[in-house]
Amino acid sequence: MFTARKKIQKEKDLEPTEFEDTVAQAFFDLENGNQELKSDLKDLYINSAVQLDIAGNHKAVVIHIPHRLRKAYKKIHVRLIRELEKKFSGKDVVLIATRRILRPPKKGSAVVRPRSRTLTAVHDAILEDVVYPAEIVGKRVRYRLDGSKIIKIFLDPKERNNTEYKLTTFSGVYRKLCGKDVVFEYPITENA
Amino acid sequence: MAVGKNKRISKGKKGGKKKTVDPFSKKDWYDIKAPSVFSVRSVGKTLVSRTQGTKIASEGLKHRVFEVSLADLQNDEDQAYRKIRLRAEDVQGKNVLTNFWGMDFTTDKLRSLVRKWQTLIEAHVDVKTTDNYTLRLFCIAFTKRRPNQVKRTCYAQSSQIRQIRRKMTEIMINQASSCDLKDLVQKFIPEVIGKEIEKATTSIFPLQNVFIRKVKILKAPKFDLGKLMEVHGDYKEDVGVKLDRPAEDAQMEGEAEAVAA
Secondary structure (H helix, E strand, C coil): CCCCCCCCECCCCCCCCHHHHHHHHHHHHHHHHCHHHHHHHCCCCECEEEEEEECCCEEEEEEEECHHHHHHHHHHHHHHHHHHHHHCCCCEEEEEECCCCCCCCCCCCCCCCCHHHCHHHHHHHHHHHHHCCCCEEEEEEEECCCCCEEEEEEECHHHHHHHHHHHHHHHHHHHHHHCCCEEEECCCCCCC | CCCCCCCCCCCCCCCCCCCCCCHHHHEEEEEEECCCCCCCCEEEEEEEECCECCECHHHHHHCCEEEEEHHHHHCCHHHCCEEEEEEEEEEECCEEEEEEEEEEECHHHHHHHCCCCECEEEEEEEEECCCCCEEEEEEEEEECCCCCCCCCCECCCHHHHHHHHHHHHHHHHHHHHCCCHHHHHHHHCCCHHHHHHHHHCCCCCCEEEEEEEEEEEEECCCCCHHHHHHHHCCCCCCCCCCCCCCHHHHHHHHHHHHHHC
16 A cells, blocks of 8 residues: 555555556655645545546546545645645646445345445535535526436535636536536525 | 126126227327427427317317426526416417416525515516406515625515505506517516516615516417417428439339339
């Protein structure tokens, strides 16, 4: 795990790709270089990293983190994203926890499939991860005449400043991961 | 008594109707067409059983009501919270011609408008248009906070509320009784009446979110095909373009005949 350059990364039987190596290297540099993040990053590692192209010549770096470390990552999320975006200049960084999706059990199989391993639950959780630190306040599904769906997500305007420029990236990332069209909005009246 | 005994406990139909008839095979699809006030004219499809005996298909189709979102009719996502009801009035070929039958708001939009610390003002009025449609219009409005307001609430006094309500009904009556249904629908789409009310009441109390939230048709005049065609324009039957038969086909036909014979 913490070998020379393959620190902060773990995959089951698979060799990390070049891109993942660069991401891990960036993590390692941050841990050693940055004093404020050093203690937080000490036990953290990532699962994998993917680079996605978003419409509009933008690229996004999607980093998958282990589910157990989610809470620790959330604590340093804002600072970490800032540092990583400096390292990968011009690209938006998104952290998502690796979650397993199980298919619905066939008739006659005794295996219980927990709700948290359901496709809908995982997609909802991925959406929450994608837009962190902004919170999801409401969801609407709009069915068009031809049967296609758009999901409208309402975000809390509190974190508007540091997430507004990334909204198209969020839509693109979610589309790549889950195949659904998402539109983000800020509800006009904020107070509950 | 042998007569009329076979009510429930039938002898288990062995060798009876094994093949259940598929009801959908006896139905036809029709296209729904919206009136010309909307930009997207083709709204969807419906099914109706084919004409059988005395039951005529178009009669079964005639008074159906379809509820469509305004975003689909105008191709404009900002108006997704308004729904328009269209009633099928006539059948021409494979097209069902509809006419305006009502307008509604989506419940989630309505619920999202209602908030604490402001006053909700509602008014409703029955109006008759120039072409004898009687409608009931419902208007809703909320009081607005001023941009430099410090006070927590922005309630209106009861007398102000009553004045605003009077203005609302006055404007709604003026707008609706001076035109026919087609023009009225054209006023509903860009929310002209709401803006009028908002402007006229600024002297009483500043309002926000002023909408005509619901329109019901109480009485419609007798069915007039001329009026309907005015709203629709003509639809050419989509028969397809006539293609010239290429030369090879004639030869192949000759061969096929020889083989068959």
